[in-house]
Amino acid sequence: MTAAPDRYEFASDNTAAICPEAWAALVEANAEGAASYGDDKWTQRVSDRVREIFETDCEVFFVFNGTAANSLALAHLARSYHSVICHESAHIETDECGGPEFFGGGLKLLPTSGAAGKLDLTEVEAVFLEQRQRGLHAPKPRVISITQATELGTVYRRNEIERIAEFARARSLFLHMDGARFANAVAALDCAPKAITWEAGVDALCFGGTKNGTAAGELVIFFKKELADEFDYRAKQAGQLASKLRFLAAPWAGLLSGEVWIENARRANSRAKTLAEKLSKAGMKLEFPREASAVFLRMPDDLVTQLHGRGWQFYKFIEPDVYRLMCSWSVTEKDIDDFIQDLKSSGRNVSS
Ligand SMILES: Cc1ncc(COP(=O)(O)O)c(C=O)c1O
Numbered sequence: 001m002t003a004a005p006d007r008y009e010f011a012s013d014n015t016a017a018i019c020p021e022a023w024a025a026l027v028e029a030n031a032e033g034a035a036s037y038g039d040d041k042w043t044q045r046v047s048d049r050v051r052e053i054f055e056t057d058c059e060v061f062f063v064f065n066g067t068a069a070n071s072l073a074l075a076h077l078a079r080s081y082h083s084v085i086c087h088e089s090a091h092i093e094t095d096e097c098g099g100p101e102f103f104g105g106g107l108k109l110l111p112t113s114g115a116a117g118k119l120d121l122t123e124v125e126a127v128f129l130e131q132r133q134r135g136l137h138a139p140k141p142r143v144i145s146i147t148q149a150t151e152l153g154t155v156y157r158r159n160e161i162e163r164i165a166e167f168a169r170a171r172s173l174f175l176h177m178d179g180a181r182f183a184n185a186v187a188a189l190d191c192a193p194k195a196i197t198w199e200a201g202v203d204a205l206c207f208g209g210t211k212n213g214t215a216a217g218e219l220v221i222f223f224k225k226e227l228a229d230e231f232d233y234r235a236k237q238a239g240q241l242a243s244k245l246r247f248l249a250a251p252w253a254g255l256l257s258g259e260v261w262i263e264n265a266r267r268a269n270s271r272a273k274t275l276a277e278k279l280s281k282a283g284m285k286l287e288f289p290r291e292a293s294a295v296f297l298r299m300p301d302d303l304v305t306q307l308h309g310r311g312w313q314f315y316k317f318i319e320p321d322v323y324r325l326m327c328s329w330s331v332t333e334k335d336i337d338d339f340i341q342d343l344k345s346s347g348r349n350v351s352s
Pocket residue numbers: 065066067068091092147150151178180181210
């Protein structure tokens with residue numbers, strides 16, 4: 001039996017390597033010793049650059065991963081008897097092993113439905129009212145959390161975020177954004193980062209670097225300084241303060257230098273666009289609009305088995321037959337063409 005060839009991994013954008021600019025900055029940071037726990041020039045440089053990119057004097061913290069970023073940000077915005085309204089497909093609800101509830105000391109997530117991974121304010125309002133009607137017998141809603149780009153590959157427009165923020169403000173709720181793929185959203189909308197964050201009413205953003213080209217390390221950004229009060233203690237207590245923080249910060253410095261982060265995201269989005277177009281042309285049905293770096297499609301079991309047999313890695317996202325193909329900064333046109341080629345020669349129902 002011959003081994004399946006090495007294939008680009010569509011399973012996740014975490015499978016990509018560290019991008020060259022992030023790697024070069026890491027090597028540079030490794031050339032000398034530096035102060036620990038964030039008192040170093042790399043950490044300072046990234047924090048200043050974030051303020052420049054977002055065009056505001058925000059507070060910036062580093063943690064190791066996205067689960068920690070979301071969990072600690074939400075724990076900081078809410079008390080243990082509060083609740084967080086989110087989409088039922090939100091990573092905080094489905095993939096963080098109860099992290100927000102754990103770090104929030106008992107806070108409760110309230111999942112709601114909504115088309116294509118986005119919150120539907122009618123649903124949000126229904127959940128909000130139901131909780132409030134129960135008075136102190138139900139955890140008090142305190143935060144709305146949205147994901148940008150969403151878990152289903154769609155992107156909130158500025159006016160959609162503004163509407164959610166307005167709704168939140170009117171009910172004394174904070175607005176949290178899980179931005180594990182924030183760069184992909186900015187690239188997709190071709191907008192200023194501030195336009196879909198603090199200007200639109202977002203209070204806290206978890207800004208992801210891992211899927212954009214670093215090895216590890218996500219940023220928690222508070223756009224209102226008072227909300228950040230003592231977050232450094234919370235992160236330290238949770239084991240999220242790196243003693244050699246410069247090695248998390250330096251790759252971020254590489255990523256945020258010039259347009260690297262946007263270029264990486266643009267490439268991922270544009271390859272996903274090509275993939276979506278070629279899949280549609282081959283007769284495959286896309287499940288959600290392709291707006292950022294992910295493509296969702298229905299595939300019959302026999303086609304999936306054949307593609308897996310040819311070495312392609314991807315997995316089922318929604319039962320019974322919706323699969324996710326995720327593009328990262330490193331996927332090439334050839335990877336896309338090879339996949340489509342194999343899909344056409346594997347599938348019985350695929351038009352060539
Ligand atoms: C929407 C979203 N949020 C957050 C994360 C971060 O998760 P992790 O804790 O694996 O870094 C991910 C990773 O897949 C994600 O897709």
